[in-house]
Amino acid sequence: MTTALAMVSGGLDSILAAKLVKDQGIEVIGICFKSYFFNEENALKIVKQIDIPLVVVDFSEEHFEMVKNPKHGHGKNMNPCIDCHAMMMRRCGELLEKFHADFIITGEVLNQRPMSQNRSALDIVKNECGIGHKILRPLCAKNLKPTEMELDGLIDREALLDISGRNRKVQMELAEKWGIKDYPSPAGGCKLTEPNYSVRLRELIEHKEDTSKVDLDLLKIGRHFRLSKDAKIISTRTQEEGELIKPLLRPEDLIFQTRDYNGSTIAIIGEATNEDIEFAAKISGRYCKGKDEKMVSVKYGKYGDPLDESIEIAPATEEEINKYILN
Template structure:
């Protein structure tokens, strides 16, 4: 019997994952990760880890599998929380869920599982794993979950072949309603539990308050840029090369105080992100204001009215060489090569047609259609059909 350690989170997905593995004849161990101590910044009762660990324990008892809790809060603080603070401080918007999978669940947690003699680690992610042979060696595929509405392969876009080799995703072939149905039939305590929201394992966090622990509030101005501003009407230069054109298309417009009019104040540009419309507290505009740019150096926020404002859209983005990650290393592009893909720049976004272009300076993702709110620090992931083959941090 192969031994599997399941990351039991106290939710319905991981509960059913554990049950399915047991049914398939694996020796299953349930492990709950405690990753956070500071309750002062979570919104009360939204995701208290005590309740979750208790639910995980009840599920393990019901399924008759051994259970224990591991405290990873030190590693979580260092690898996720500190990284988040640093990114926000630099005016980028990180994705803690993607990092949490790469750095915690499929690294620190996986190593603990292996010391318990596990052959695999399993999670309740809605995705699937495939295996093919390339040049006589096994190559693992990260495939989207069967439930289009819940596909979570994007959150695993930074996994390596080594991590995938030891991973199992038991519910990837099921839809969410099917998973809940199984849990109801088994009378599991998690059967009708709401999905957890917010930061991986911390729960719902008041982000500004969370960030204020380290990033001091600093008053600055909010500017509004009119949609018919001259900035958007400049004619395109002529390019001497494709790379020049891609640099142009992926470079953000530089705004300054002369670009528009001051319409309000904020408490720190580092608390805000592109595409955001909540929390600005500026009234009196015909359409809602959306953030089109932030500048942490001058502590200014630039906004535009409506979700079709030209300042929100770009056709290309760049990933720096050091931040390109191929799940399928055998498909990695060489300098000068290109590839047709389907890409997304955030979870739950519909896949978009795009072309990857690899140069010495980095990788460019050029979309067929302009994309709204391309945000520095977030992850872009690219697929070939239903397989996620690579990803990178938007620079």
């Protein structure tokens, strides 16, 4: 029996491509890649709608090293889509033998994304992944040259599609026809496409060579400020973020809270200067119910210890916030 590995991101296009091939009587196995910037949550949900198995591949460390310096550069934000797709396809190629599969399916659509899915970009990915002859793009196959799978009769080219461009009308009609109802919006799920996260990530890479998973997870929480090279200030925005940040903090990190008013949890990550401590206290005053007071009392100390230190300070001004905030 012919078998195909379908690269499933969790989005609509990839699952439609898998369904299109499955309907030709081909066994389809979903492959989802997991990194520090996207996960398998949506993919696990969507494969159930077309009844195919899913294999999750964690390539976080390899992927992050590529994100720092991609051969073909970043997109609008920190998304290195061309290099990312080539890396995924290369890893899929390594799985062909393991699963006794004949070829790889992707949900790419010609010209849907101006930078990463134009004909030139698709050709780059095909050439650089090392297994380009094994890649089938079912949704736009008729706009491309026939693959060896089509020429060898493993799949019927006439049953494939010729979708092109950014209009998603055809995909939405197919989803309705096939009963696929639960799917995320396009480009959802990858933190590297988000402007604010990308600003923080770029700034983190510039300041810290030995970036850890904890550092990357902290980028998703609160407001971020940078005064000195070795420390960053984070201000939580909600009670939920206050809980999310706790398992990411280390005993040496400093915590700030206003003494007389409810407000944000403020943390300094890294080696704080006296200037950092003073500004963190000012931020604590800014994001509490006493922000309009001339002076507030702020207590602070190392995470997990009593907040025994105290400072009287004026809440940060709008000008000060805008000077140091990273998003």
